[in-house]
Amino acid sequence: MKLTTTLLTSTALTVAAGVAAHAQDMANDMTLVSWGGAYQASQQKAYAEPYMENNPEVSIVWDESSNEAVAKLRAMNEAGNITWDLVDVVASDAMRLCDEGLAMEIDHDEALAAAPDGTKASDDFGDLIVSDCFIPQIVYSTTFGYRTDMVPEGAEAPNDICDVWDTETYPGKRSLEKRPINNMEWALLCDGVAKDKVYDVLATDEGQQRALDKLDEIKDDVIWWSAGADTPQLLADGEVFMGSTYNGRLFSAIVEQDQPIAMMWDAQVFDLDGWIVPAGLPKDRLARVMDFLNFATDTQRLADQAKYISYGPARESSAPLVGKHADLGIDMAPHMPTDPNNAKNTFLYNYEFWADYRDDIDAKFQAWLAQ
């Protein structure tokens, strides 16, 4: 009996030797920071649960603090007490954190898995690696949803971004995000500026004023939101006719909650969301995070996430693997912002522009709001 045990143990040890030697210097607790809600649940199911199945010794705690990740990381850094291991942020926050030295620079090819066909990670992610610290996960879009039962009789369903301004045909409140990004671009588009000229115009004082003047036309009809959950709630209440929010939130309200809402998709603005690793992690925790990161951003895992939420995977090699919704069994591809039917008229968030002009335009926008 004893012999068998010893034999078994030693066999197991030999098999596990490669892994064990590796695993010994890894911490077993990990704190992941994300956005909560359906998005975090999709990460939990697609990344964390399979990882913990492979590594039962690991326990993962989630912190729903991505909204204030920049401020909190600054404070943690200042206090010398970094309690987070991996942080989910939007691309612009990742760039700020990278510039401030709060996020670690990553060698994407070394840290991340190659695609199944051998394409290097940096090629597979391509342009989406907008910063050296940023590991992209998904492409999401900010777009409009509207109440189908509130479309006036005889009118066509709204299908143009400028219908947001058309309060005569489509009476009712609109909900817009309480920040200039996206709103200023949409305003200029509807004021007759060509799509490729929007940022040139917005770079001038007159252009900014022009956008604000356009927004002024509907200011009385706007409810301003600051959390992604606001617009779905307002739409479900019938308090607004149409509102902008992240496409995954609208998907959840339409398909999973069965609300009388439809997507508009026109002039949707693409943005990226992904991981950063905080700078200055102790060695054992860093080793664990890098191991998890390698697993959680491989081709299959990114495609798996799309089973739970309608955000497009950031790897090119993941796109063909996107399948059906995990519970409802519907095809997810037509709900992706990147689907050709939805992406007829799109807009890419311009990181360089907003990095340069954000503070300035923010101040003007807030002053305009307070008028």
Add this chain to the structure above:
Amino acid sequence: MSNLTVDIPRPPLNSFTLPLMAVFAGCFGFVVGNVFAQPLIGFLIGAAIGAGVALLAHSLPRSRRNVRLGLIVVFGLIGLILVGPGALVAGLLIGAILSWAAYWLGSGAYRSSVPTYYTARQTLWHNSFLFICGLVFFFLIAPLIPVIWLSFNAENFFTFTPEMLNFQAEGYSLKHYRDFLGTEEWMVPLKNSLIIAPFATFISVSLGTLAAIGLSQSHVPGRQAIMAILISPMIVPLIISATGMFFFYAPLGNWLEATLGLNQSFVGYVKVILAHAVLGVPFVIITVTATLVGFDKSLTRAAANMGANPVTTFFRVQMPLILPGVISGGLFAFITSFDEVVVVLFVGSAQQQTLPWQMFTGLREQISPTILAAATILVTVSICLLTTVELLRRRSERLRGMSPG
């Protein structure tokens, strides 16, 4: 006492009951009319109905019960037919209130609880006072009702669906309670809250009671200043304390982890518990100081005279007498820690997520009615707790013969 009763004369119908009822019912009509976007017409119809009810009550003073029942049913039916099952409840309520008011005013019962020599103005004030008291309770409790109601929503939004308003079974579900009780997302924070709050309460009660006793001795130098410092966490804006605590506890935690080799999560709990204990101390000090005012100092001297040392005196003589103050201070400290979100957001890390933290982020990120289910459970539990404590207190007072009741 003799059986002397004074017959209260019925007030005049035309100059008193009728106009008052018309205005009163007109207010209801105004609210109902608002639903149909016709507040003024609603007011007029309401006034007419009010006058009618007053007339009816005036002409049938004897058969009060039957008239009231009939009116309630009629109003309920009107609501049911005009709007739907949801308005049935509203109709029943309005019928009950209006018919009660008609008899209360019409029979002169509004004067039954004031002495007969009261002037009209004094009676008016007496009844308005009661009315204001009722309003205070209403405004305290009313906001809880939609919260409890919505927690049984079958949808994932904070929305009263038409099914809910019509009291149809498919509009209601217990799924948010299942979410609360069945997922780690809520059970872990609940567990954390139940770890942190009792420890923090224990520390603040022990230290706060000792501090209050010490500060009640007249020979302690700088009593006022010490008191002011100890109470300051209650006065300083919480966000300021929280920022300060964050920078104070971070190096402390690092030191505990580095030199004593303690587990990171354990150190996290210690930090949050200490921070919450500091917030709870002022409540204990204030309540205990208040009970100490009524404490007879000669009892401790008598105990000393009989040979008891200060510790024995404290536990055998002083503690039992100030116990009510200690307990209510402890309750406050517990609730402070259990409800606290700002400090724990700063000082704690994700492993110490408490229930208010989870509610706060949940409300911001996903607006899910699970929060309402959590709130309903918490409200119910705290009502039960407070009732139990109060019943126990009364029982022990009765046993000790301290209370006449």
